[in-house]
Amino acid sequence: DAMVIQNPRYQVTQFGKPVTLSCSQTLNHNVMYWYQQKSSQAPKLLFHYYDKDFNNEADTPDNFQSRRPNTSFCFLDIRSPGLGDAAMYLCATTRLGTSGRIDTQYFGPGTRLTVL
């Protein structure tokens, strides 16, 4: 059974038209991440949440926003997509243990965003 679910799997939008990507998890993990991955490149961390504590990477453009209304769901909003935002967007989850260590990370299948 899928543990990290992303919808939609493929998203096409127009230049400048806002888009929202969603992620849900059934693992009850306290940490959720959004990564952007372009072809042949490493996943680039955009944001992550530890519970409701939001952590924004310094180089994440203001055009990208995120919401985590509860433990299970997390959203990525792209306010005005540009051609350079076309990429695979990966959601991932982790449980941060009492030791403070991460021991695995589960990824969703990703949403491939095309900007026309």
Add this chain to the structure above:
Amino acid sequence: GQNIDQPTEMTATEGAIVQINCTYQTSGFNGLFWYQQHAGEAPTFLSYNVLDGLEEKGRFSSFLSRSKGYSYLLLKELQMKDSASYLCAVSPSLDDKIIFGKGTRLHILP
């Protein structure tokens, strides 16, 4: 700054053994991960090392030397389905952040 280095591409033969190296320089260290990623798919977790030494899991093993900032992923009895990118990632501190290297694309020849 944080830096993770691994070779861009490697080629190996079906049935053989291949070792993919990763070196890192990070502000701290809280564990190292290896992931497999097939083209167009999400990364899949392979291994996690936080202490020095070798962790074996079937055909895959991962080694860590914290003093050298070095890890490798060893793949034995290579199969065609092992053709993929292999990503090295580090958790640099006792928080919830994970930083990825650029990945090594492994080509398996019959």
